[in-house]
Amino acid sequence: AQRVTQPEKLLSVFKGAPVELKCNYSYSGSPELFWYVQYSRQRLQLLLRHISRESIKGFTADLNKGETSFHLKKPFAQEEDSAMYYCALWMDSSYKLIFGSGTRLLVRP
Amino acid sequence: NAGVMQNPRHLVRRRGQEARLRCSPMKGHSHVYWYRQLPEEGLKFMVYLQKENIIDESGMPKERFSAEFPKEGPSILRIQQVVRGDSAAYFCASSPPGSPYEQYFGPGTRLTVT
Numbered sequence: 077a078q079r080v081t082q083p084e085k086l087l088s089v090f091k092g093a094p095v096e097l098k099c100n101y102s103y104s105g106s107p108e109l110f111w112y113v114q115y116s117r118q119r120l121q122l123l124l125r126h127i128s129r130e131s132i133k134g135f136t137a138d139l140n141k142g143e144t145s146f147h148l149k150k151p152f153a154q155e156e157d158s159a160m161y162y163c164a165l166w167m168d169s170s171y172k173l174i175f176g177s178g179t180r181l182l183v184r185p
Numbered sequence: 186n187a188g189v190m191q192n193p194r195h196l197v198r199r200r201g202q203e204a205r206l207r208c209s210p211m212k213g214h215s216h217v218y219w220y221r222q223l224p225e226e227g228l229k230f231m232v233y234l235q236k237e238n239i240i241d242e243s244g245m246p247k248e249r250f251s252a253e254f255p256k257e258g259p260s261i262l263r264i265q266q267v268v269r270g271d272s273a274a275y276f277c278a279s280s281p282p283g284s285p286y287e288q289y290f291g292p293g294t295r296l297t298v299t
Contacts, residue, residue: 080227082227085225108286110286112290119188119189119290119291119292119293120228120276120290121289121290122287122288122289125286162227162228166286168286170241170243171233171240171241171285172218172230172233172241172243172244173218173228173230173286173288174230175220175227175228175229176227177225177226177227178227
């Protein structure tokens with residue numbers, strides 16, 4: 077069955093520390109993966125797509141098909157990165173996004 | 186472009202009443218998705234609509250829930266005879282033609298059933 081797993085509900089780091097938010101997926105097709113972010117009192121917004129291979133706000137994510145992972149990384153966390161982060165899998169066979177349960181990132185000063 | 190609009194932002198209903206949630210997609214977007222988020226959980230797909238068509242409703246509960254996206258006006262998610270378990274945040278997203286994966290989300294409607 078298709079599934080997205082984010083094993084950490086909360087990740088707390090100090091400002092300037094590296095961050096890695098884990099995401100694993102299960103999908104028999106060709107995966108297309110996304111990271112969405114929701115800042116406090118704001119709507120969910122797309123952070124990045126694996127296919128575009130870009131870095132947004134210093135975040136990067138690499139698709140590892142062997143490990144079925146799409147971890148989100150940032151070398152130096154900032155306080156303004158504190159938010160909920162959701163990993164999502166696009167199923168092109170059925171035109172739907174499957175979301176993980178989310179990880180709350182808290183960056184302490 | 187004002188983005189995806191949802192109203193109301195908060196809705197309180199007593200058990201047995203009906204809830205109507207509205208979603209206006211971004212200008213030029215022809216695809217609408219509804220998601221439900223229960224406390225401490227991620228967003229769960231409910232239904233995918235295009236104008237006047239339900240494309241995929243595999244995530245909708247079989248009873249009491251319905252959705253529409255008429256030719257004119259917003260998309261409506263309707264929950265009849267609400268129960269406490271329907272309390273959740275309901276999010277709508279829209280996407281442009283040809284890019285269904287490029288979803289823009291609304292602020293959500295928080296439904297509380299008392």
